[in-house]
Amino acid sequence: MSEKVHVDEVSGTTTTGHEWDGIRELNNPLPKWWAYLFFACIVWAVGYWVVYPAWPYLTGEGWTYTKGVAGYTERNDVAAQLKAIAASRAETLKVIEETPIEEIAKNENLLEVALAGGKAAFGDNCAGCHGSGAQGGNGFPNLNDDDWLWGGTLADIQTTIAHGIRWDADENTRQNQMPRFLDDGMLKREQVNDVAEYVLSLNDAATDAKAAGRGAEVYAQNCASCHGADAKGNQELGAPNLTDAIWLYGGDKASLVATIAHGRNGVMPAWGARLGTGTVKELALYVHSLGGGK
Missing domain, CATH: 1.10.760.10 (Cytochrome c-like domain)
Structure with a gap:
């Protein structure tokens, strides 16, 4: 029920004039500093919506979003970071590209850098098939053991990674074909x-x-x-x-x-054109270091 303004006898604070089952609500306004902070947050939020990407909306071509007057995106930040990392590695990567892979393996400092780069490249490009630990799986070779289809020397591994297997990248692509003995009528x-x-x-x-x-x-x-x-x-x-x-x-x-x-004829991509000579060498050194390289 609603009644005239009432002053609470205990606290001396006026009530809101409402009563529920004998319980009256004290009229205690929020502190001014809290209210000002609340209003400031509203103003800041509106400004954020205007300055940065925020609002989704539907166009004739599908959903998109407001770009904001600042034109900021985290994608640009990531691109800038990757560019800075590439620039910092450019000199070392050039040395790796120009140095025979067997010589890199003998250079302790250069090998350390190459193995770190190879591990990162493996996680980005190879782990999806061979596993994060290079343990392989059904149809994907285990790279930790000493069992190689095309050879386990540094040069062999580099060739396999660069030119692929049954990928038809170039004349150096690894090629063979396991016959379909039953399907092609060669055997009963x-x-x-x-x-x-x-x-x-x-x-x-x-x-x-x-x-x-x-x-x-x-x-x-x-x-x-x-x-x-x-x-x-x-x-x-x-x-x-x-x-x-x-x-x-x-x-x-x-x-x-x-x-x-x-028959079985699995395919492995040719990474040379995609990753470049330096990264392919880093990958070859990393795979070779896993324990099965010759």
Whole structure:
């Protein structure tokens, strides 16, 4: 209910004139300093909306936003920071570009800089496929071990990164093709099964000795030209070692049958044109340093 102005007997403060169940509301205005600060924040907010990007609005081409009279964006700040970083590294990167990669590996100071740059470049460009720890995954090689498809020397790694695999970047792109033995009618399904058993037998995992025996002959006629008579692979052709129980697409029976029947031809980008010679060398040195480089 509402009544005439009432003065609270305890505090001596007037009430607002409203009462709820015998409880009266004291009329205690906010301190002036608080009110002034509140109004100042409103003025500041309005000024911020005008000066900086703030308001979204819909146009005929979709949603956009007010750019603000100052024309400020954090994107410009980031671009400026990246430009400053690039400028600070330009001299060292030029030295890396002009120095043979084997010589960089022997220069302690230059190697330290190159490894730091390579680690950053790996995180930005390679970790999406090979993993943040270069541990690889199904279809993506583990770069920490000593099992290489195309060679693990500094020069080999640099060539692979720069020119890619089956990317058709240039004449130095790594090229090979795992045949589709079943799909293209080169082998029958039974022969594919036998070859898979033979490959399993090379890793003491065969479940059918007779099939593995038949598969050895099929292997010699169809697979040995790339993987070698001893099945230890050929890095000149990018043919993997089949005896070390390290598998790119899985080493179980079903995965091996799928590989033989349908082929495997993974692709790796050619990073040379994208990243430049210096960064490619940094990446090669970093990958080489992970433990598997030769």
